[in-house]
Amino acid sequence: MDVTATRPDESLAENVHQAVLPELRDAWWETGARRRAGTALTGVFAELPSLVRHAVLVAWRADRLRTVLIGVATIGGGVLSTFGLLSTQQVLVELFGNGPTADRVRAAFPALVLLGCIAAVRGTLAIVTGYAQIGLAPRVKQTTERRYFEATTGVRLEAFDGDAFADDMERAKTCGEDVNELVRGTADTLAGLVNLLAVGVAVLVINPLLLLALVVATLPKAYAALRSGHLRYAHFLAGSVRRRRLWVLHHQMAERKSAAELRSYGLRGFLLKQYDMVMRIQTVEELRLARRVTVNTAVGTMIGGIGLAGVWVLLGVLLATGRIPLSAAVTCVVAVQAAQAGLMAMTWQIERVYNEGQYVRDYLTFLERAGHHLPATPMTQDDEEPRPHPGPLRQLEVRGVSLQYPDRHSPAVDRVTFTVTAGETIALVGENGSGKSTLAAMIAGLRRPTGGVLHWNGKPYDDWDPELLRARTGVVLQEHHRWPYSAAANIAMGAIDAPPDRARIELAARRALAHEMVLDLPHGYDTLLDRTFKDGQDLSGGQWQRITAARGFYRDADLLIMDEPSSALDPRAEDALFQDLRARQGVLTTILVTHRLANVMHADRIFVMHEGVVTETGTHAQLMALRGRYCELFSLQASGYRADEP
Numbered sequence: 189m190d191v192t193a194t195r196p197d198e199s200l201a202e203n204v205h206q207a208v209l210p211e212l213r214d215a216w217w218e219t220g221a222r223r224r225a226g227t228a229l230t231g232v233f234a235e236l237p238s239l240v241r242h243a244v245l246v247a248w249r250a251d252r253l254r255t256v257l258i259g260v261a262t263i264g265g266g267v268l269s270t271f272g273l274l275s276t277q278q279v280l281v282e283l284f285g286n287g288p289t290a291d292r293v294r295a296a297f298p299a300l301v302l303l304g305c306i307a308a309v310r311g312t313l314a315i316v317t318g319y320a321q322i323g324l325a326p327r328v329k330q331t332t333e334r335r336y337f338e339a340t341t342g343v344r345l346e347a348f349d350g351d352a353f354a355d356d357m358e359r360a361k362t363c364g365e366d367v368n369e370l371v372r373g374t375a376d377t378l379a380g381l382v383n384l385l386a387v388g389v390a391v392l393v394i395n396p397l398l399l400l401a402l403v404v405a406t407l408p409k410a411y412a413a414l415r416s417g418h419l420r421y422a423h424f425l426a427g428s429v430r431r432r433r434l435w436v437l438h439h440q441m442a443e444r445k446s447a448a449e450l451r452s453y454g455l456r457g458f459l460l461k462q463y464d465m466v467m468r469i470q471t472v473e474e475l476r477l478a479r480r481v482t483v484n485t486a487v488g489t490m491i492g493g494i495g496l497a498g499v500w501v502l503l504g505v506l507l508a509t510g511r512i513p514l515s516a517a518v519t520c521v522v523a524v525q526a527a528q529a530g531l532m533a534m535t536w537q538i539e540r541v542y543n544e545g546q547y548v549r550d551y552l553t554f555l556e557r558a559g560h561h562l563p564a565t566p567m568t569q570d571d572e573e574p575r576p577h578p579g580p581l582r583q584l585e586v587r588g589v590s591l592q593y594p595d596r597h598s599p600a601v602d603r604v605t606f607t608v609t610a611g612e613t614i615a616l617v618g619e620n621g622s623g624k625s626t627l628a629a630m631i632a633g634l635r636r637p638t639g640g641v642l643h644w645n646g647k648p649y650d651d652w653d654p655e656l657l658r659a660r661t662g663v664v665l666q667e668h669h670r671w672p673y674s675a676a677a678n679i680a681m682g683a684i685d686a687p688p689d690r691a692r693i694e695l696a697a698r699r700a701l702a703h704e705m706v707l708d709l710p711h712g713y714d715t716l717l718d719r720t721f722k723d724g725q726d727l728s729g730g731q732w733q734r735i736t737a738a739r740g741f742y743r744d745a746d747l748l749i750m751d752e753p754s755s756a757l758d759p760r761a762e763d764a765l766f767q768d769l770r771a772r773q774g775v776l777t778t779i780l781v782t783h784r785l786a787n788v789m790h791a792d793r794i795f796v797m798h799e800g801v802v803t804e805t806g807t808h809a810q811l812m813a814l815r816g817r818y819c820e821l822f823s824l825q826a827s828g829y830r831a832d833e834p
């Protein structure tokens with residue numbers, strides 16, 4: 189098994205892109221972002237105002253007091269820089285003046301005291317700014333991340349079907365840090381700008397020619413730094429799919445969930461090889477970036493160095509021709525060095541603002557795209573008109589409902605029509621991929637049909653209050669989530685808006701045959717169901733399924749949709765579950781999706797699905813008499829049992 193990394197090879201990147209890992213190819217949804225990454229540097233400056241505006245707005249919304257404090261302290265510190273430089277010059281003028289040394293020192297004393305005071309105030313302002321920034325950061329992070337999570341949890345389920353959304357979401361997931369960096373970068377840029385203006389004013393007062401020379405000396409390096417930032421962003425952008433792949437590989441190789449299967453199938457070598465391949469591309473790209481950045485910086489530094497030499501020559505000429513006094517020349521050297529350091533720092537800050545700004549743009553784009561996936565009715569409270577309460581279910585109509593997944597040729601569900609009356613138990617059966625779960629998800633309101641409409645008590649779903657409609661529907665999903673909370677919380681999450689009720693939790697657990705099993709756990713209902721935490725416990729697949737069924741029962745909904753609720757249950761638990769479901773018959777409505785056909789014999793009606801279409805409808809007896817697909821599937825399953833009969 190060869191698990192060693194080989195030397196980076198640029199053609200390899202292409203091969204792997206094309207043949208081995210097709211998901212690493214460039215994706216269409218990144219085209220717009222790539223174009224942005226390729227923007228000329230003038231575009232950087234064109235974008236800065238809007239980025240700065242965004243940073244200020246976010247900071248203002250997060251914490252007004254600290255935002256104002258940072259702004260005032262930053263501008264105040266910069267203004268003091270001008271006075272600092274002018275005081276320095278005053279000190280030098282006095283020290284280089286005529287007369288005995290003691291007199292000259294005495295004359296310079298007031299300016300020296302002023303210089304000391306200015307330094308003390310500037311130091312204090314810097315401390316105030318730093319302290320305010322520390323307080324601002326968590327608030328900015330919360331404001332930003334909360335919007336992100338509101339979007340990720342609010343979008344319709346369909347959003348997750350396209351990989352473009354997943355990619356957008358991945359790029360925006362560090363938004364809390366990115367926006368904070370943008371805010372910090374903006375504050376530092378403002379500080380740099382004010383400082384630079386201060387130095388500029390001081391140099392201008394001494395000699396306007398020096399200001400020109402200063403610009404020539406500093407701009408090439410500044411341009412190179414900006415360009416390098418640009419290259420880094422383009423590199424980051426190009427690698428987003430690769431990073432996602434690496435992230436997935438990390439999880440596959442360093443996670444408890446996959447550990448057993450990884451070993452039983454001997455997948456170690458395969459996964460390590462994939463990791464090596466992705467990392468080889470990563471290395472090639474990193475080296476390419478490093479080369480471009482180094483060349484860029486070297487050229488900028490060289491031209492900047494020539495410019496700086498020019499400044500010193502000019503200063504020498506001015507001094508030699510007596511056009512400026514020695515004290516002004518010394519102040520000028522101090523100012524030039526301060527200006528150079530200031531401009532470089534500011535360039536770095538502009539680069540930072542621009543780069544972070546791109547990540548923040550990704551975040552804003554994600555929010556905008558997520559907005560297109562939000563339900564028609566806003567999930568927030570500021571809805572225009574409160575929609576009516578749907579009331580207890582009397583009748584559910586599925587009218588010509590279809591759903592076509594993106595990038596699929598044929599619909600998963602194709603113009604299905606039927607009506608369910610309250611109290612009925614309906615079973616959806618059919619072979620794998622026939623559309624049962626998709627139809628169940630639409631009835632549960634988790635997915636919107638791409639055709640047709642669903643009616644609750646005679647009105648389309650959209651006409652009712654969505655939250656109240658959801659509250660009347662319980663869903664037990666085939667792919668249930670294992671929530672890392674206590675057993676009690678896992679069940680009580682079935683009706684999250686109500687305060688948890690222990691008696692109700694236990695009743696729901698008993699109905700799913702989970703009560704005894706939970707009591708056997710080290711801390712009973714308070715046992716944390718996650719092994720990765722201290723004192724946490726893990727459950728078997730079937731035990732998890734019992735907890736999931738209990739969660740469904742806890743909701744006590746008018747309409748209970750159960751998608752393969754017993755696939756991992758032992759016969760006793762399965763029997764208990766279906767007995768409980770039978771008790772609902774005639775009172776509450778149940779839609780059951782299952783492959784265990786023995787469990788649907790008691791259903792009021794059975795819908796047989798094939799390639800998205802309902803092909804047969806009836807009771808068990810009617811469908812058996814029909815001798816169609818249902819009869820065939822049922823007989824096949826039953827023969828497996830009969831073969832073992834004595």
Ligand SMILES: Nc1ncnc2c1ncn2[C@@H]1O[C@H](COP(=O)(O)OP(=O)(O)OP(=O)(O)O)[C@@H](O)[C@H]1O
Nearest residue numbers: 349593594596600619620621622623624625626627
């Ligand atoms: N998120 C999705 N994106 C694209 N296609 C999907 C998605 N989910 C399901 N499909 C496709 O839709 C069709 C119906 O899937 P569905 O899960 O509804 O079938 P099912 O009858 O519940 O299958 P099973 O018995 O295996 O659970 C299948 O061809 C499936 O590949």
